[in-house]
Amino acid sequence: MEEKLHLLGCEKEELEKLVGELGEPRFRAQQIFRGLHQRRLDAFSDFTDMPKAFRALLAERFATRKLALKSRYVSSDGTRRYLFETDRGNPVETVYIPTESRDTICFSSQSGCALKCDFCLTAKLGFLQNLSVGEIVEQIVFVLNDVYGIGNETPYGTNLVAMGAGEPFHNLDNLAKAVALMSHEDGLFIVPGRITVSTAGVVPKFEEFARLEKRPNLAISLSAANDPLRDVLMPINTKWNLDQLMRAAFDFQKTLKRGERFTFEYVLLQGVNDSEEDASQLAQLLRKYRLRRAKINLIPHNSAEPLAYQAPEAESVLRFKKTLENAGVSAYLRRPRGNDIFAACGQLAAREIALAAETE
Numbered sequence: 135m136e137e138k139l140h141l142l143g144c145e146k147e148e149l150e151k152l153v154g155e156l157g158e159p160r161f162r163a164q165q166i167f168r169g170l171h172q173r174r175l176d177a178f179s180d181f182t183d184m185p186k187a188f189r190a191l192l193a194e195r196f197a198t199r200k201l202a203l204k205s206r207y208v209s210s211d212g213t214r215r216y217l218f219e220t221d222r223g224n225p226v227e228t229v230y231i232p233t234e235s236r237d238t239i240c241f242s243s244q245s246g247c248a249l250k251c252d253f254c255l256t257a258k259l260g261f262l263q264n265l266s267v268g269e270i271v272e273q274i275v276f277v278l279n280d281v282y283g284i285g286n287e288t289p290y291g292t293n294l295v296a297m298g299a300g301e302p303f304h305n306l307d308n309l310a311k312a313v314a315l316m317s318h319e320d321g322l323f324i325v326p327g328r329i330t331v332s333t334a335g336v337v338p339k340f341e342e343f344a345r346l347e348k349r350p351n352l353a354i355s356l357s358a359a360n361d362p363l364r365d366v367l368m369p370i371n372t373k374w375n376l377d378q379l380m381r382a383a384f385d386f387q388k389t390l391k392r393g394e395r396f397t398f399e400y401v402l403l404q405g406v407n408d409s410e411e412d413a414s415q416l417a418q419l420l421r422k423y424r425l426r427r428a429k430i431n432l433i434p435h436n437s438a439e440p441l442a443y444q445a446p447e448a449e450s451v452l453r454f455k456k457t458l459e460n461a462g463v464s465a466y467l468r469r470p471r472g473n474d475i476f477a478a479c480g481q482l483a484a485r486e487i488a489l490a491a492e493t494e
């Protein structure tokens with residue numbers, strides 16, 4: 135069977151070409167785009183502004199959904215985790231995180247991940263597949279429908295973070311297209327300033343990212359301020375070391391507009407990278423490379439079998455933060471969310487599969 139084209143991954147121009155080929159006027163493309171992205175409809179039968187016969191033809195030829203929901207977990211703190219499966223049978227996880235002021239949706243750019251960060255559960259899956267543009271957008275559309283209902287407008291202030299499974303810079307083309315679609319004013323209208331992409335440090339991709347027309351915010355996962363430790367925690371460091379990464383960050387910093395900042399994420403691991411000495415080293419690193427627009431997000435490690443690390447005691451976390459602040463670095467503490475349902479950072483891995491892989 136021929137694979138159906140995923141319409142959620144199509145730009146308006148592509149839709150215009152498609153409807154033209156089907157002998158329909160151009161404005162149908164706009165109707166389809168709005169129906170899919172703004173109203174978040176999933177069945178062509180609900181596109182009541184289009185002729186019935188045309189809707190039937192669309193349904194026959196194209197897909198509006200490709201991810202199959204396998205499980206949905208709701209945490210005691212309101213966080214929701216969704217486990218989907220692609221048409222190739224690979225797991226995809228998405229997390230919805232509500233707070234008083236705004237909602238954040240944490241989405242995946244890949245199924246599994248090729249990087250081998252030692253403290254991350256997704257790493258145990260290995261790389262399974264890149265997600266298509268449609269599969270990226272679909273995660274957001276699905277979550278918004280689950281939370282707000284089909285057809286209801288996306289509330290202003292929803293943030294998106296590419297911090298689920300996968301390395302976004304290993305799937306940058308699709309990710310960039312998805313960002314352009316999700317920020318479209320006739321669609322979800324989640325502007326790039328409310329979208330953050332997190333990379334483990336795929337240095338050669340920084341320039342391409344910096345040049346994106348619809349450029350989201352950048353977060354860089356650091357987690358160690360010296361090469362020997364970072365080599366162990368994040369083996370990508372043996373390919374592009376801290377000096378290369380910090381230079382790339384500096385070049386990126388130059389492209390920021392007034393008032394814009396970027397982020398370093400630092401996963402705190404008890405007894406590994408959480409001492410005052412580590413914090414001073416981190417502050418020194420930022421100073422050495424003149425990364426004045428950088429802020430640090432501290433993420434106490436979320437443990438999960440079979441990961442060998444633990445989060446530090448609250449006291450050491452605060453001491454670490456204080457040391458950074460005293461050195462003039464802005465540091466923020468990320469509260470863990472949804473860890474009772476394995477929805478927190480680094481816990482996404484279709485747990486069952488990750489555990490099985492470990493015992494093989």
Ligand code: SAH
Pocket residue numbers: 253254255296297298299300301302332333334353354355356357399400401433434435436437479480481
């Ligand atoms: N590959 C990208 C994006 C996915 S990971 C990256 O590395 O940035 C998103 C964030 O979660 C990263 O900062 C990563 O370091 C962090 N993380 C991974 N495993 C974690 C864990 N077990 N506990 C806390 N944070 C974790």
